[in-house]
Amino acid sequence: MKFLVLCLIALIHQSASQSPQASCQFENSIDYTCVLTLTNPNGLNNITEIEVNHMPNRTNDDVVIVRTSIFSTSRNIPSIICDTFRNLRSIDMFRTGLTKIDEDSVSNCKLLELMTVRFNQIADIHPNAFAENAELRTVQLDANNLTSVPENLFENNKKLVEINLSQNGLAVLPKKLLSGLSELRGLFLTHNQISEIYEDTFADATNITSLGLGNNSLTYLPDKIFSSLYNLLDVYLQNNQLMKFNPYWFQNAKSLRALYLSNNGITYFPEDSFVNFYKLRELMLDRNPIQKxxxxxxxxxxxxxxxxxxxxxxxxxxxxxxxxxxxxxxxxxxxxxxxxxxxxxxxxxxxxxxxxxxxxxxxxxxxxxxxxxxxxxxxxxxxxxxxxxxxxxxxxxxxxxxxxxxxxxxxxxxxxxxxxxxxxxxxxxxxxxxxxxxxxxxxxxxxxxxxxELEAQTASLTLENAGIRRDLEGLAARIEQLERLISSSP
Structure with missing residues (x-):
């Protein structure tokens, strides 16, 4: 009998220790912040409340940022977060152990602008995960385990400015993933396994300024793939398997300032490759077998x-x-x-x-x-x-x-x-x-x-007065000085 009682107590204790729990420590900065300690290793969505102890004259409605603490663990984003703090503008669940984002995870965060779930193990996102977040500006999903994303994932997020899907396992970019995202400025897809991009993928995202496609498996890009990106400033295509450079890719990107093409298989660049790049400041062509x-x-x-x-x-x-x-x-x-x-x-x-x-x-x-x-x-x-x-x-x-x-x-x-x-x-x-x-x-x-020619004529004259040469500016001044040297020679 005593043994049964002890076993029952142990089971009750184990059950209690595995029950999901959530509590907030608050930071009274400019933006009232909840540092959330979340204990939910099984990814349950049955948390009924978040333990809070607000600062004076503060309520749940004042909380605009939730950031998980380093002690947090959860496989999902419990809906209780958005149910409790309805005015959230930012959710940051960095290294929390997330494996999925459900349909109702953040559906009640109507004012959400920044979603950061970097360095987790997310492999699945519901197609309607962000359907209720019309104010969303930035989504950071980099360093997860995504092999695909729903084509309509951002269908209702017309205000998106930045999407980061780097360091995942994406092989193909859905054709309509960026449909309607005319406000998008930054798209980062580096360190994936993307081997193909459809020609009209970027057709609606006309305001992209920074595009990261480096460290993928691209062997070919359609001629007009970037033709709608008139505002491109920075393009990263390094560490792919591109075999040729097409001058038509960036013919409309006349404000381009940085182009990274390092470590591809490009053997030849046509003479008109960079003819419209009047504002280009950085050009990386290293580790391509160009020869000439x-x-x-x-x-x-x-x-x-x-x-x-x-x-x-x-x-x-x-x-x-x-x-x-x-x-x-x-x-x-x-x-x-x-x-x-x-x-x-x-x-x-x-x-x-x-x-x-x-x-x-x-x-x-x-x-x-x-x-x-x-x-x-x-x-x-x-x-x-x-x-x-x-x-x-x-x-x-x-x-x-x-x-x-x-x-x-x-x-x-x-x-x-x-x-x-x-x-x-x-x-x-x-x-x-x-x-x-x-x-x-x-x-x-x-x-x-x-x-x-002038230097050839004055080959017998040494450059004894290097200081004069250092004062010359421009070709005209230099030619004038050399002619003076010739005329004064014996």
Missing amino acids: LPGKIFASLGELTWLDLENCQLVYLDPSLFLSTYNLWMLKLANNDIYELPGGVFGSLKYLATLDMTNNQLQAISSTSFYFHPDLRTVRFGQNQINAVDEKFLDVVNVTQLNMEQNVCADGFWNDDSETKELFRTELRVCFENYIEPPQYCPIGNEYERIC
Whole structure:
């Protein structure tokens, strides 16, 4: 008998310990916040009340934010939350153990604007989960276990500004998922398994400015897939399996400022690839097997500041390649097979601050590749085959950090911010001694052709007054100065 009583007590205690419970600690910030401790490991929806102890002169109607505490656990979102706090604008259930969102989970939160359920295990969402949340602006569903989402999930959420479905297992984006979402600004679908997107998927979402499609399995995109996205600013397509770049994709996105195409399988970019990208500031083409780029491919990119061409199997740089990218300050060309730098190839990059050419096939460095770069402070030539350096190189750049590791004539990484650059001159002495002035090559049609010709005529004149060169601004001033040098020579 005593044994039966003990068992009964144990069962009652176990049942009580498994009963779902909810309680709030309140934060009296600008927005009255309930920090909810939710104990509901079985995902039951039978919680009848939330234990509250309000601050003075506060009621349930004053609560506008519910945020679960780090001690909370629940497989679902109990409807008691919205039944209790009818004026909620934000629900945040980060790392709570959620596995689903039911039809009635947030249906009574009519004023809900922000729904954050990141880093859970949600695998199922009812098609009408957000049907009653007409004020919803932001939905953060990233880092869950979704393999699909209902096509009409956001049908009644016309005010949505941001949707984040990154880090799930989505394979296909429903064709009408974004129907009617004309206010949408940010759509983030990175780190999924998306292999196909329908051509008119974005037809209604005309105001998207930031689009994240990186780290998926895309091999092909329809010609007009982004044709309705006139307001695009940032596009992330890195780490996919795209085999070609189509200039028609972004022909209407004339305000584009960042394009990430890193680590795809693109072998060729047509010369008109970026013809309308007048406002582009960041372009990431690294880790594509490009090998060669057309000379005028960047002709429209006068606002470009960051260009990444690392790991592209590039062998040759056209002398006109960077002619129009005069605002570029970061140029990354590491891990290619570039064997020479043509005369004037970096000539127009007057704001260039960092040049990385690590691990190429360079054998010599000539000052004529650079002309004049007062802002070029960091240069990385490590892991090449350099056996000769033009000493005038140090006169036309203002480098303070120079990497020449694992080269033939020098092996080191040095910092020298002095005006004389004595450290660099000492360490590169052998490189200077090995340098032989090559025949001058002046590329036809290049804006720097006249400068190149004048420099050829004054080859016997050394750049003794580097300070004069540092004061020259613009091509006209430079040509005028060189002509003066010619006329004054014996």
